[in-house]
Amino acid sequence: MSKPVTKEEALEYHELPSPGKLAIETTTNLKTQRDLSMAYTPGVAFPCLEIEENPEDAYKYTAKRNLVAVISNGTAVLGLGNIGALASKPVMEGKSVLFKKFSAIDSFDIEVDETDVDNFVNVCKAISPTFGGINLEDIKSPECFEIERKLVEELNIPVMHDDQHGTAIITTAGLINACDIIKKNLEDLKVVVVGAGAAAISCSRMYKAVGVKNIIMCDSKGVIHEGREDLNKYKKEFAISEPLSKIDAFREADVVLGLSRPGTFTQEHISVMADEPIVFSLANPTPELFPEDILAIRDKAIVGTGRSDFNNQVNNVIGFPFIFRGALDVQAKKINMAMKKAAAQAIADLAKKPVTDEIKEIFGDHIVYSKEYILPKPFDKRLIVEVSSAVAKAAIDSGVARVKDLDIEEYKKRLSKMI
Numbered sequence: 383m384s385k386p387v388t389k390e391e392a393l394e395y396h397e398l399p400s401p402g403k404l405a406i407e408t409t410t411n412l413k414t415q416r417d418l419s420m421a422y423t424p425g426v427a428f429p430c431l432e433i434e435e436n437p438e439d440a441y442k443y444t445a446k447r448n449l450v451a452v453i454s455n456g457t458a459v460l461g462l463g464n465i466g467a468l469a470s471k472p473v474m475e476g477k478s479v480l481f482k483k484f485s486a487i488d489s490f491d492i493e494v495d496e497t498d499v500d501n502f503v504n505v506c507k508a509i510s511p512t513f514g515g516i517n518l519e520d521i522k523s524p525e526c527f528e529i530e531r532k533l534v535e536e537l538n539i540p541v542m543h544d545d546q547h548g549t550a551i552i553t554t555a556g557l558i559n560a561c562d563i564i565k566k567n568l569e570d571l572k573v574v575v576v577g578a579g580a581a582a583i584s585c586s587r588m589y590k591a592v593g594v595k596n597i598i599m600c601d602s603k604g605v606i607h608e609g610r611e612d613l614n615k616y617k618k619e620f621a622i623s624e625p626l627s628k629i630d631a632f633r634e635a636d637v638v639l640g641l642s643r644p645g646t647f648t649q650e651h652i653s654v655m656a657d658e659p660i661v662f663s664l665a666n667p668t669p670e671l672f673p674e675d676i677l678a679i680r681d682k683a684i685v686g687t688g689r690s691d692f693n694n695q696v697n698n699v700i701g702f703p704f705i706f707r708g709a710l711d712v713q714a715k716k717i718n719m720a721m722k723k724a725a726a727q728a729i730a731d732l733a734k735k736p737v738t739d740e741i742k743e744i745f746g747d748h749i750v751y752s753k754e755y756i757l758p759k760p761f762d763k764r765l766i767v768e769v770s771s772a773v774a775k776a777a778i779d780s781g782v783a784r785v786k787d788l789d790i791e792e793y794k795k796r797l798s799k800m801i
């Protein structure tokens with residue numbers, strides 16, 4: 383574990399040298415009167431008229447092709463709950479910083495003070511011409527599902543709710559490698575999912591898509607089963623036929639995937655799991671159960687958290703920057719399961735390769751594929767190359783890319799120079 387972050391340090395980091403975490407920079411010269419005539423009137427009228435004639439030219443003459451909106455209404459911010467649009471801004475600025483640093487994507491964070499599904503969708507639609515993609519963030523379930531569905535249906539740029547799909551990609555990559563290390567098959571796993579919101583539902587769908595058969599899901603009322611009358615249609619997808627207590631759900635389980643809030647499972651639950659349990663305790667910033675408490679009773683466990691200060695950070699930061707990079711570069715109309723699976727496999731494969739000297743310098747020589755290192759570090763510069771190229775290829779192969787003739791090896795070379 384690295385040195386704990388104090389409140390004072392975190393507040394100072396956000397306040398200095400200037401409030402917030404990002405600013406805007408220009409890409410063209412603006413030094414002379416002639417530059418001004420180019421950038422602004424009269425020169426600017428020419429690209430405007432080209433775009434009016436052919437909307438695709440927006441990708442040629444504006445920042446649209448490399449610009450993503452990070453949009454939230456602040457209703458499910460990390461595990462902090464509904465703290466509102468304004469209070470969500472540090473997280474959204476943070477996501478924009480990660481886009482820029484890890485995948486060279488420009489982005490604006492946009493906090494929308496609106497909880498009504500249709501009104502929120504209308505705001506997103508109205509501002510969508512500006513962007514090459516939309517990353518929805520920290521919007522509570524079940525509203526997030528409907529919002530994303532409508533936007534994907536109605537817009538022709540990639541729209542992805544990161545808490546759903548970024549998280550699904552990274553937890554799938556983590557599961558693939560954890561199973562590889564302890565020699566278990568995905569098909570044979572018993573998985574308990576604690577949480578039944580945006581992240582939990584989407585991760586569980588992807589687990590099923592890669593072969594997991596036995597999933598038991600719990601929400602704040604307990605195990606989700608067909609006898610319950612308080613289930614929305616998303617939770618119903620995972621209802622088991624008979625009632626079950628939570629402790630019985632954990633009995634001999636191989637995996638627990640926590641996407642809920644602190645304290646929703648305890649050492650008692652972990653103690654009844656199968657040998658070498660996989661415990662992803664992913665609530666942020668405070669996990670369901672801390673790694674030391676898990677390892678204290680199950681020293682052979684593979685443990686992951688969402689945080690940057692423990693081994694095995696299982697966090698969508700290893701997903702969303704690279705999936706959008708690939709999607710933008712082939713002007714994908716949407717982000718589909720084929721692209722998500724390709725991303726997860728590429729992430730999993732990368733963790734098996736020896737780490738670079740740069741990563742050793744940051745994290746030390748001990749970083750080798752093992753129970754303590756199942757996923758690449760977000761700082762691994764090979765992520766953009768391997769994951770974004772895999773996503774771009776999957777977009778082309780699955781027919782959602784507008785750019786169809788991409789030389790993947792050439793593209794990988796370009797990616798390696800982007801950050």
Ligand SMILES: NC(=O)C1=CN([C@@H]2O[C@H](COP(=O)(O)OP(=O)(O)OC[C@H]3O[C@@H](n4cnc5c(N)ncnc54)[C@H](OP(=O)(O)O)[C@@H]3O)[C@@H](O)[C@H]2O)C=CC1
Pocket residue numbers: 458459460461462520521522523545546549576577578579580581582600601602603604640641642643646664665666667687688689696697698699
């Ligand atoms: N590491 C990572 O990369 C990521 C981590 N997360 C974390 O996952 C958590 C959930 O996020 P998200 O899905 O967006 O939020 P949602 O608000 O959509 O879902 C929260 C879920 O937690 C459930 N819950 C609350 N209390 C309990 C309990 N006692 N037992 C079981 N479930 C409970 C809620 O149940 P109910 O439906 O009954 O209200 C709800 O289903 C957050 O802590 C977030 O930080 C999210 C995305 C990525």
Ligand SMILES: CC(=O)C(=O)O
Pocket residue numbers: 459460461520544545665666688697698699
């Ligand atoms: C990581 C993230 O997106 C979350 O905790 O909400």
Ligand SMILES: [Mg+2]
Pocket residue numbers: 460519520544545
């Ligand atoms: Mg989030």
